[in-house]
Structures are given as structure tokens and as C-alpha cells.
Amino acid sequence: MPLHLILLAVGSVVMASLLLYLFRTIRFKKSCPTCGNPYPDRIARPKLMKLVPSKAYHCAACGKKYYQVGLIAKRTSLSI
Numbered sequence: 104m105p106l107h108l109i110l111l112a113v114g115s116v117v118m119a120s121l122l123l124y125l126f127r128t129i130r131f132k133k134s135c136p137t138c139g140n141p142y143p144d145r146i147a148r149p150k151l152m153k154l155v156p157s158k159a160y161h162c163a164a165c166g167k168k169y170y171q172v173g174l175i176a177k178r179t180s181l182s183i
Contacts (some may be wrong), residue, residue, distance in 0.1 A: 135162035136169055143169075 134141045143160035146168065152159065157172040 133160070133171060135160075135165060135167055137167045138162060138165040140164040 133143065135143055140162050143162050146159045146161045148157065148159040148170070152170060155172055157170045159168070159170050161168050
């Protein structure tokens, strides 16, 4: 099997995995993406996330950490 076909297959699997992860974790609300708790607690962000306009949250009900990414008017939650 030619090398370029192997690289294409590996790249496709990686891209599909990334899109599936983002599809499961991107939120358009402040509520927890796992349990739907509307009152999450704010937590400190890692230094890498300080480069992106975001807010970090922790759900006390299920223990999930997630980020609300985007502009202040329109934010998107990214669960980790």
C-alpha cells in the first residue's frame, strides 16, 4: 500500500476523532454539558487558555470541567 494512502487514512481518522470530540463538548449555554446544572462554579484557567477569551467552570453536581469560549456576548462552552 502506498505511503500517501496510509497517511491519508491516518489523517482522516485523526480528523474524525477531533470533530467527534468537539461535537460532544461544544456548548452554547453556561450550563454543564453533562448533567445540565445551570449554576457551575468558576475555576482558574490554565495559562494556555488565557490566550483565548474564555471562562473556566466546574460542575459541583457531576465534577465535569469545561470552558466557555468566545466573545462576551456570544459564548460557546468547551468541555474537557
